[in-house]
């Protein structure tokens with residue numbers, strides 16, 4: 001194999017082999033852009049080195065040959081005493097990764113060649129500045145010396161001279177600093193700073209290889225599901241110098257505004273600087289537009305190059321460049337990151353420019369971005385004080401009174417206060433408080449911390465790891481930078497999309513994108529209009545492309561109507577249990593307590609018209625579209641009072657010698673129905689089989705509602721869904737009764753209702769015997785929430801708060817399997833059941849109604865396995881439509 005590629009040999013499609021940076025350096029070289037010559041060592045070489053602990057045999061010679069060629073081209077040798085060639089050694093994996101080794105600049109400088117460089121450049125200061133940078137970077141990243149030691153020494157040098165910025169240090173000062181730095185290396189690394197340039201280069205290359213396996217890099221890969229065997233490439237690039245005086249400098253730029261997508265000049269420039277000075281904030285940069293005044297020739301050339309890059313990559317690019325004494329050099333480019341709003345706008349702009357087509361535009365945006373655009377936002381025009389910034393852990397805008405413990409959060413929220421729970425970090429004991437709070441703010445912990453994971457699971461706004469905030473839970477207060485103290489009860493606002501924390505109440509404005517979906521168009525700011533226009537067009541692209549239909553999970557007419565506005569093509573899950581709550585509870589209680597058949601029938605008879613009315617409303621809201629109604633699913637005890645509360649009431653009545661016959665019966669029933677594992681107990685189809693008349697009452701309500709809608713010239717399309725089936729026998733019995741009821745209603749009303757009956761597939765056994773179950777089902781709807789619980793053997797309510805954090809931190813999950821479908825486990829059961837079901841009944845309709853139906857990754861999976869539709873909560877519908885379109889293009 002060939003282990004080394006000259007920049008002229010690669011191209012942008014070789015990212016696997018050359019890493020992102022190397023592939024793009026090659027691409028720019030071949031476009032004829034001014035890239036300093038160099039070469040890339042492949043990921044293959046890295047893999048061999050990591051597997052065997054040694055470089056592949058051929059690598060050394062290949063590197064030598066390429067170095068020779070580079071020296072030839074540059075007319076000087078690496079580290080040559082009188083006129084040194086210097087290089088940078090830069091890591092560059094396929095995906096950019098925190099934890100990978102930083103770049104080492106100025107390799108080739110030594111006690112000797114620093115003199116040569118000074119003479120050659122006619123600038124002593126520059127040469128010593130470059131040398132001290134080399135020792136600093138090399139010491140830190142290759143030899144593992146604590147970087148602060150160098151920083152401290154640099155600070156002392158500045159202090160001794162009473163100057164504030166590094167450019168004010170003179171050659172003599174820097175020379176002293178080099179001596180100091182070399183001493184630090186000697187003491188800390190136990191060896192001298194290497195004077196042999198080739199040794200410097202080889203050590204740096206090996207350090208890049210080794211950095212692939214640092215703990216941080218490994219953890220990051222586990223969390224992001226990046227394979228561990230990709231390896232990193234290493235780029236060796238001849239140095240150009242931005243630190244050669246005022247006619248030199250370094251900068252970063254975007255080909256268009258990454259916040260709005262507008263074309264224009266965006267970037268920062270710093271004169272007389274090298275490498276990361278520009279982003280490190282050591283001196284104040286100037287806006288890129290100012291470069292026009294500083295160096296018009298370079299500026300014009302840069303603008304030209306940016307246009308070339310955009311037309312070539314057909315996307316927004318970000319770039320790094322350096323100017324050496326009036327000569328422009330390109331050091332990096334890649335397709336640039338952008339805000340969610342800009343992603344939509346740029347995608348449509350590029351379509352309009354004729355650079356990409358609709359299918360490609362869909363690949364330029366994603367559902368997570370759309371979801372982000374749908375959250376309400378803080379009104380940016382209000383003048384409020386930002387007091388901190390943490391990690392944007394769970395989106396949304398939350399306002400409330402600061403409370404510092406769970407107990408207060410619950411107490412205050414019960415009395416109608418809105419609260420933000422502020423903690424250093426959360427743990428399972430904080431769960432009640434988190435549920436009660438509008439939002440959660442912590443000063444410690446990252447994206448996988450307990451607070452972040454649980455908040456995301458609950459869909460609650462969360463900012464975590466806001467480290468500038470000093471949270472003192474004992475004294476119930478926090479101190480913000482500047483010393484201001486937020487006491488318990490003070491209003492604060494947190495933005496879970498940006499991670500910002502504000503003092504006081506920031507007004508919340510609805511998202512213009514939601515206003516648009518809701519059909520409430522209004523003349524807004526130009527920015528909002530452009531965004532809405534872009535979203536509108538992208539959604540149209542997606543709807544044209546997608547094969548999956550998108551339905552909503554909705555239990556009442558109001559939600560159904562909203563879902564329709566958001567583009568739902570039916571209801572995939574209507575839960576009937578909500579129809580059993582509120583003032584109907586009493587009827588349900590009587591049903592459960594019934595001693596005689598007559599009593600039971602009486603309560604069912606009273607429930608029937610109420611249920612029917614619900615369905616009439618739902619069917620009319622969804623006229624012409626399918627509505628899947630799930631028969632009663634949860635365990636009965638959920639409709640009865642809490643056991644402790646009831647015991648107290650009984651005891652109280654007893655002590656007061658009041659009559660408590662009924663209470664006692666209720667308590668006995670609660671005891672009778674109490675289950676250790678309700679999730680695995682008497683629920684779903686099991687209820688239908690042991691409580692006579694319950695399911696048939698529900699079926700009758702559906703059938704009669706449908707008949708009534710038909711009589712009113714409506715077009716009801718009801719589908720009856722039986723939950724928690726594990727074996728076809730259960731379904732057959734329920735189905736037989738249901739068919740009979742439907743036939744009765746049809747006969748009585750003289751209508752053909754065309755009701756279909758199907759089942760949920762939410763137990764492993766159902767998935768494994770799907771071929772048999774399909775004999776009795778006209779459709780399957782995968783209940784992936786319960787399926788995930790039963791396949792993994794954990795109960796969601798318990799595990800998310802207890803051990804998921806640990807699992808995420810250890811990288812066992814990249815993401816909770818309740819958030820994104822576990823393709824390998826739960827997913828393969830879905831696939832198997834879909835295939836077996838269709839083998840039995842080719843026209844079997846297949847859908848999914850778990851929360852996964854609105855999750856981007858999962859939608860792609862459901863597309864791949866050939867389901868007909870996904871169903872999700874009304875607010876996720878646009879996301880599902882978009883992702884279904886992306887999956888199909």
Ligand code: ADP
Pocket residue numbers: 036087088090091102103105237238239240241242274275276320321322331332
């Ligand atoms: P990162 O992946 O962190 O962006 P880079 O390899 O791009 O690391 O390098 C860090 C900094 O050093 C960047 O500002 C880059 O432009 C600069 N740099 C890298 N190689 C050279 C070089 N050969 N000459 C001048 N500057 C360089």
Ligand code: MG
Pocket residue numbers: 101102103
């Ligand atoms: Mg870096």
Ligand code: MG
Pocket residue numbers: 320332
């Ligand atoms: Mg870079």
